[in-house]
Amino acid sequence: MKGNIIVGQSGGPTAAINSSLAGVYRTAIDRGAKKVYGMRHGIQGLLNEDYIDLSEHIQTDLDVELLKRTPAAYLGSCRYKLPEIHEDIATYDKIFSILDKLEIECFIYIGGNDSMDTIKKLSDYAILRGHPTKFLGVPKTIDNDLALTDHTPGYGSAAKYIGTSVKEIIQDSQALIYDKGLVTIVEIMGRNAGWLVGAAALSKGEDCDGPDLIYVPELPFDIDNFLVRIKELLAEKTFVVVAVSEGIRLADGRYVCELTDGVDFVDAFGHKQLTGTANYLARRLAQEIGCKTRTIELSSMQRAASHLASRIDILEAFQVGGAAVKAADEGDTGEMVIIKRLSDDPYQSTTDLRNVHKVSNVEKVVPREWITEDGTYVTDEFISYVRPLIQGDVSPVMVDGIPRYLYHKKK
Known part of the structure; x- marks a missing residue:
């Protein structure tokens, strides 16, 4: 050179x-x-x-x-x-x-x-x-x-941070008991691809059950079904931890965060700034179930840790x-x-x-077969793909x- x-x-x-x-x-x-x-x-x-x-x-x-x-x-x-x-x-x-x-x-x-x-x-x-x-x-x-x-x-380190943080959140969530239960919603980055939110499943192991639900942006999000699932879980346990992608959308294409005016900035490439998904879902849960809710937005910590x-x-x-x-x-x-x-x-x-x-402006999303049939978790194949990337x-x-x-x- x-x-x-x-x-x-x-x-x-x-x-x-x-x-x-x-x-x-x-x-x-x-x-x-x-x-x-x-x-x-x-x-x-x-x-x-x-x-x-x-x-x-x-x-x-x-x-x-x-x-x-x-x-x-x-x-x-x-x-x-x-x-x-x-x-x-x-x-x-x-x-x-x-x-x-x-x-x-x-x-x-x-x-x-x-x-x-x-x-x-x-x-x-x-x-x-x-x-x-x-x-x-x-x-x-x-x-x-x-x-x-x-x-x-960059992905491996972010996945390692997410898996670790979700595990710590789960550990913390079981410390106190509330009359109507506690639901913690963890909002994780990911506009159109669920690679990051899927990494929440890395928290699962002998010492941790992992999050109860994981919602990726690849599939339409059904709010009514979400509320039913939470009710069912709270009937069985005292706390629930849910991982949601910031980019989950309704069947009509709207981001969930748009329901709470969470989109107010668009960058030079036309990307909307997404925030508020977890807060909106927590409010719906509090209104319809009356449980205690808390939201955690990992935000820039995912990429800065x-x-x-x-x-x-x-x-x-x-x-x-x-x-x-x-x-x-x-x-x-x-x-x-x-x-x-x-x-x-x-x-x-x-x-x-x-x-x-062949690369620019093409997005790689999580394969459908790496998402469970009901769309509320990732499969073992997903975990097998990610786990080697977080080692050391x-x-x-x-x-x-x-x-x-x-x-x-x-x-």
Whole structure:
């Protein structure tokens, strides 16, 4: 590798996204890149010529290890949708003039579906102009909804956090007895795919029965049936724990959270901000059953809990970052790195490439056969798929009893 590399992060952060950044940086340096630039706040920052020389911030092997253990997006993220090439070619001309000025040989973007849309458009423009810069995508999303890859870095750590948290919630819920029972509703991220909420089933084991019900967004949600199920459960036990996806919808397509005005923001890609699902269901239960209710919204904790990161997840995140640099160095462009699962026991995986046109804007949902027939839980096949991804721990670097992260060093 003779030129320079630029790397950016986009979309929602994960506990492993910075491990991919570390993989890009370490591999680029090892392969002889002159400079590795980091876009501040993704492609949006690049358009404003906001970037840093990563060598000024990652100076030792300890810095690399700290970066791998640092949650959120170290470079900052964005949700910026590039226009279609034919609609605004001036934007592309500006981006490529900046790349030329920085002598960029390889552009790497770490992100999910929307980020792969960015890679697709930039690589298409480069082909149209005969531009030599290579464009590679590195998968990232806790939602695990990227097509063609077995799973996405970030998902394993989020699943580990969800399984652990739900187990702790169940343990807490059995401590007190209420006259009409207690129903705890845990709201878990996931717009159209139930990979995250399904991970609540990981809490089930010899010492825990797991949640009583799990509702994924792949199937229509029936509120009346939900109320009946809760009544039946409360007739048998003193507490009930339910895991619901923030994206569950009624048969008519409306999000449940829309029943409580929980959708008031739409991002550049047209995604509604979903919140309030658990609160709405809890109010209905309190009104119709009179039981005590409580809601817990895991929210950003699902993606920020680096103290519970999966070792497998951190390792694979580092590997896909490095694989993108290797692919670009060998002449590939317009591709996304994927993870191929080789075996479950022992768990083994490898990396490969897939054309970004077949990945961008395509969502991978939970297979119907991995959801129980009545739509209120996930199957053993789902658990067998997820469990290898949460194995192992990554010890934080502790300073004064609190984890230490990599921070931006001032010049």
